[in-house]
Amino acid sequence: xxxxxxxxxxxxxxxxxxxxxxxxxxxxxxxxxxxxxxxxxxxxxxxxxxxxxxxxxxxxxxxxxxxxxxxxxxxxxxxxxxxxxxxxxxxxxxxxxxxxxxxxxxxxxxxxxxxxxxxxxxxxxxxxxxxxxxxxxxxxxxxxxxxxxxxxxxxxxxxxxxxxxxxxxxxxxxxxxxxxxxxxxxxxxxxxxxxxxxxxxxxxxxxxxxxxxxxxxxxxxxxxxxxxxxxxxxxxxxxxxxxxxxxxxxxxxxxxxxxxxxxxxxxxxxxxxxxxxxxxxxxxxxxxxxxxxxxxxxxxxxxxxxxxxxxxxxxxxxxxxxxxxxxxxxxxxxxxxxxxxxxxxxxxxxxxxxxxxxxxxxxxxxxxxxxxxxxxxxxxxxxxxxxxxxxxxxxxxxxxxxxxxxxxxxxxxxxxxxxxxxxxxxxxxxxxxxxxxxxxxxxxxxxxxxxxxxxxxxxxxxxxxxxxxxxxxxxxxxxxxxxxxxxxxxxxxxxxxxxxxxxxxxxxxxxxxxxxxxxxxxxxxxxxxxxxxxxxxxxxxxxxxxxxxxxxxxxxxxxxxxxxxxxxxxxxxxxxxxxxxxxxxxxxxxxxxxxxxxxxxxxxxxxxxxxxxxxxxxxxxxxxxxxxxxxxxxxxxx
Amino acid sequence: xxxxxxxxxxxxxxxxxxxxxxxxxxxxxxxxxxxxxxxxxxxxxxxxxxxxxxxxxxxxxxxxxxxxxxxxxxxxxxxxxxxxxxxxxxxxxxxxxxxxxxxxxxxxxxxxxxxxxxxxxxxxxxxxxxxxxxxxxxxxxxxxxxxxxxxxxxxxxxxxxxxxxxxxxxxxxxxxxxxxxxxxxxxxxxxxxxxxxxxxxxxxxxxxxxxxxxxxxxxxxxxxxxxxxxxxxxxxxxxxxxxxxxxxxxxx
Numbered sequence: 001x002x003x004x005x006x007x008x009x010x011x012x013x014x015x016x017x018x019x020x021x022x023x024x025x026x027x028x029x030x031x032x033x034x035x036x037x038x039x040x041x042x043x044x045x046x047x048x049x050x051x052x053x054x055x056x057x058x059x060x061x062x063x064x065x066x067x068x069x070x071x072x073x074x075x076x077x078x079x080x081x082x083x084x085x086x087x088x089x090x091x092x093x094x095x096x097x098x099x100x101x102x103x104x105x106x107x108x109x110x111x112x113x114x115x116x117x118x119x120x121x122x123x124x125x126x127x128x129x130x131x132x133x134x135x136x137x138x139x140x141x142x143x144x145x146x147x148x149x150x151x152x153x154x155x156x157x158x159x160x161x162x163x164x165x166x167x168x169x170x171x172x173x174x175x176x177x178x179x180x181x182x183x184x185x186x187x188x189x190x191x192x193x194x195x196x197x198x199x200x201x202x203x204x205x206x207x208x209x210x211x212x213x214x215x216x217x218x219x220x221x222x223x224x225x226x227x228x229x230x231x232x233x234x235x236x237x238x239x240x241x242x243x244x245x246x247x248x249x250x251x252x253x254x255x256x257x258x259x260x261x262x263x264x265x266x267x268x269x270x271x272x273x274x275x276x277x278x279x280x281x282x283x284x285x286x287x288x289x290x291x292x293x294x295x296x297x298x299x300x301x302x303x304x305x306x307x308x309x310x311x312x313x314x315x316x317x318x319x320x321x322x323x324x325x326x327x328x329x330x331x332x333x334x335x336x337x338x339x340x341x342x343x344x345x346x347x348x349x350x351x352x353x354x355x356x357x358x359x360x361x362x363x364x365x366x367x368x369x370x371x372x373x374x375x376x377x378x379x380x381x382x383x384x385x386x387x388x389x390x391x392x393x394x395x396x397x398x399x400x401x402x403x404x405x406x407x408x409x410x411x412x413x414x415x416x417x418x419x420x421x422x423x424x425x426x427x428x429x430x431x432x433x434x435x436x437x438x439x440x441x442x443x444x445x446x447x448x449x450x451x452x453x454x455x456x457x458x459x460x461x462x463x464x465x466x467x468x469x470x471x472x473x474x475x476x477x478x479x480x481x482x483x484x485x486x487x488x489x490x491x492x493x494x495x496x497x498x499x500x501x502x503x504x505x506x507x508x509x510x511x512x513x514x515x516x517x518x519x520x521x522x523x524x525x526x527x528x529x530x531x532x533x534x535x536x537x538x539x540x541x542x543x544x545x546x547x548x549x550x551x552x553x554x555x556x557x558x559x560x561x562x563x564x565x566x567x568x569x570x571x572x573x574x575x576x577x578x579x580x581x582x583x584x585x586x587x588x589x590x591x592x593x594x595x596x597x598x599x600x601x602x603x604x605x606x607x608x609x610x611x612x613x614x615x616x617x618x619x620x621x622x623x624x625x626x627x628x629x630x631x632x633x634x635x636x637x638x
Numbered sequence: 639x640x641x642x643x644x645x646x647x648x649x650x651x652x653x654x655x656x657x658x659x660x661x662x663x664x665x666x667x668x669x670x671x672x673x674x675x676x677x678x679x680x681x682x683x684x685x686x687x688x689x690x691x692x693x694x695x696x697x698x699x700x701x702x703x704x705x706x707x708x709x710x711x712x713x714x715x716x717x718x719x720x721x722x723x724x725x726x727x728x729x730x731x732x733x734x735x736x737x738x739x740x741x742x743x744x745x746x747x748x749x750x751x752x753x754x755x756x757x758x759x760x761x762x763x764x765x766x767x768x769x770x771x772x773x774x775x776x777x778x779x780x781x782x783x784x785x786x787x788x789x790x791x792x793x794x795x796x797x798x799x800x801x802x803x804x805x806x807x808x809x810x811x812x813x814x815x816x817x818x819x820x821x822x823x824x825x826x827x828x829x830x831x832x833x834x835x836x837x838x839x840x841x842x843x844x845x846x847x848x849x850x851x852x853x854x855x856x857x858x859x860x861x862x863x864x865x866x867x868x869x870x871x872x873x874x875x876x877x878x879x880x881x882x883x884x885x886x887x888x889x890x
Binding site: 125159165173237387499544550 | 672688772779794
């Protein structure tokens with residue numbers, strides 16, 4: 001099937017305005033008759049639930065944490081992009097659009113990216129109005145910093161906690177609607193099934209994580225804002241509870257999964273210290289404004305204290321390879337460059353898997369106090385984890401899985417191929433192509449939540465009669481029964497291996513064979529080993545406790561079971577895409593100097609996978625990508 | 639990967655089946671712990687052993703494990719988050735302990751935070767306080783340009799100092815009166831310091847203080863245990879700010 005993204009046509013500058021006008025509206029008095037389910041309350045879900053509630057819809061919002069204030073958007077450090085052009089440095093909506101298309105290695109839809117760039121400015125205004133304390137200069141104006149993949153300063157920030165402040169802004173707007181009664185909040189709920197009635201999304205089945213009870217909720221539309229899936233690598237910068245489960249359940253009910261192989265490996269994370277480790281911690285990309293990446297030129301210097309290695313014996317490899325972008329090269333490129341140095345035997349720290357991020361030049365230039373003001377909390381966090389003082393010696397960094405550009409397929413209205421199912425934020429695939437630029441995730445989450453879905457969902461709801469399906473519908477009963485059987489099966493195996501042993505093993509396979517570099521052979525190895533591991537899981541996993549209770553072991557077992565299926569799809573997608581682009585690097589397809597080599601003739605499309613039943617191969621559908629404004633070109637940062 | 643010396647520790651962990659069940663300390667041994675384990679990774683090790691022997695693992699709240707989501711909540715040796723300055727439990731590392739140590743681990747203890755199971759408590763009272771007024775009532779869209787309001791840097795910095803609160807509940811857990819004053823004041827002070835928050839300042843502070851009382855939190859009697867326990871170092875000066883704002887509101 002050739003998929004249609006239903007993008008508006010005509011001059012790109014007019015597409016969103018024209019589309020907004022063309023969308024049907026729901027009369028204000030009729031909005032209260034419609035109910036919308038919002039799963040996930042991070043930047044996208046929180047902003048959307050608040051905005052839809054404000055418009056007058058009845059919203060039911062769900063999160064697995066004990067409060068919507070804890071979604072993992074909160075951990076984003078560096079900032080949020082907008083095309084305000086306050087610094088007078090040549091920025092514009094068009095340039096943000098261009099940088100994002102190029103940064104995504106020409107694998108995103110032009111119209112979606114244009115809309116993102118266009119509404120970026122509204123986001124900043126909205127957050128300021130909410131009381132988000134963005135950094136200001138001494139005259140009281142908003143301050144900007146630079147980020148990777150751009151040569152202008154367009155990143156707004158709140159110290160090293162921008163995600164936290166933006167999320168708390170959305171949470172405050174959401175709290176206001178909860179108080180007003182337009183949003184009903186369901187904390188500590190995990191979505192375990194999508195309920196589809198006559199081909200239309202009409203509700204969800206959730207597990208109440210406190211009581212273990214399985215609950216049904218019906219609505220006129222279902223929105224998933226359930227984040228990314230890079231915990232499939234086991235060790236990642238995601239929170240422990242982040243999973244593919246909600247998206248995977250929707251996939252198994254017919255929603256297409258697009259570009260799962262586009263995963264972002266973030267270049268600057270604290271290296272792994274031991275096998276017991278449960279997660280990896282990111283250090284903001286903003287550090288590369290002042291930090292310089294290097295490794296020793298000579299292998300014999302590896303044992304030395306970094307401060308004893310002479311300046312001429314240091315290889316500032318990003319500045320050497322990419323003189324015009326230098327340390328602000330985009331993430332995919334910076335990560336591969338770090339790996340390349342370590343593969344060459346010049347990596348530092350335990351196991352030789354690390355590079356230095358050095359602030360000594362910046363400290364000499366602007367003083368330690370200024371650096372402290374810019375990144376104090378990050379230096380503190382680094383010291384807590386490593387016991388090293390980064391003002392005195394360079395940080396050690398290594399790439400780690402961080403973000404998923406792939407996600408459920410959506411059209412321009414953010415609706416999946418299942419009518420009534422919308423997907424927002426990181427959970428969809430739409431704007432980042434094969435690589436996301438820094439400070440763009442916050443932008444997308446809030447764009448989708450505040451300024452896209454409030455319009456596009458109306459266009460859908462105006463075409464359906466409200467309240468036609470209730471939880472009395474047999475599909476809801478069947479869904480609860482299915483979830484219950486699945487849960488009981490997990491609890492009944494009583495094998496010998498723990499859930500986390502399986503998850504570590506899967507993560508190891510994914511990282512080794514489908515991580516920063518992939519090959520036909522490594523992927524084929526995974527396509528054999530993952531199904532075998534999955535089979536073993538269903539025979540030999542040990543899950544303790546009961547179903548009708550707070551049972552974290554059972555929660556993890558369910559998420560791991562889904563990752564064991566999803567990991568295979570990710571590898572299958574990576575295997576089919578015989579090119580390198582952005583975060584998807586196939587070693588067979590690289591230029592003579594080791595850069596990603598795209599194949600626009602054969603792979604300039606979105607690859608969306610359809611579930612065809614257990615034990616059957618999924619079917620690939622394609623949505624061709626057309627570039628009418630930004631011309632397909634070799635992506636260069638040299 | 640690591641060839642560090644390992645530690646063996648004795649843990650006394652609060653186990654409680656449900657809100658209405660009696661709880662008690664159970665003793666466990668944590669073996670093979672290195673200085674690089676985080677405190678929660680040390681509990682992960684103990685839990686793996688428990689699962690393997692068919693016992694229910696210790697239930698505890700945690701999520702981001704990088705000190706920002708505010709989900710983790712344990713009282714360690716009598717101190718919420720374990721006593722390292724400006725540090726959440728998830729960022730506390732085992733290098734702060736030594737081989738042979740005995741450690742007591744308990745949930746937050748405050749009337750307004752009922753225990754759900756083991757180390758997990760219900761903190762929805764904090765959401766209730768925010769819902770009472772911890773926001774500016776702006777609609778999505780229709781707001782002025784971000785630079786239309788100039789905010790002096792000291793005011794923006796002051797607001798940010800307050801806004802760093804992660805809502806973990808350590809302040810109330812540390813307070814002898816189980817007061818939520820530090821938490822409430824951080825939001826009140828953030829918004830009172832900014833021009834966007836001024837129009838609703840009086841209504842906000844009154845509603846939030848009322849909600850705090852209704853949730854069952856006590857009042858502040860200046861012990862400052864909250865500031866000492868706060869993993870973000872939120873300063874008690876914001877409580878003074880709250881009191882002033884509250885007083886001002888009464889004369890409106």
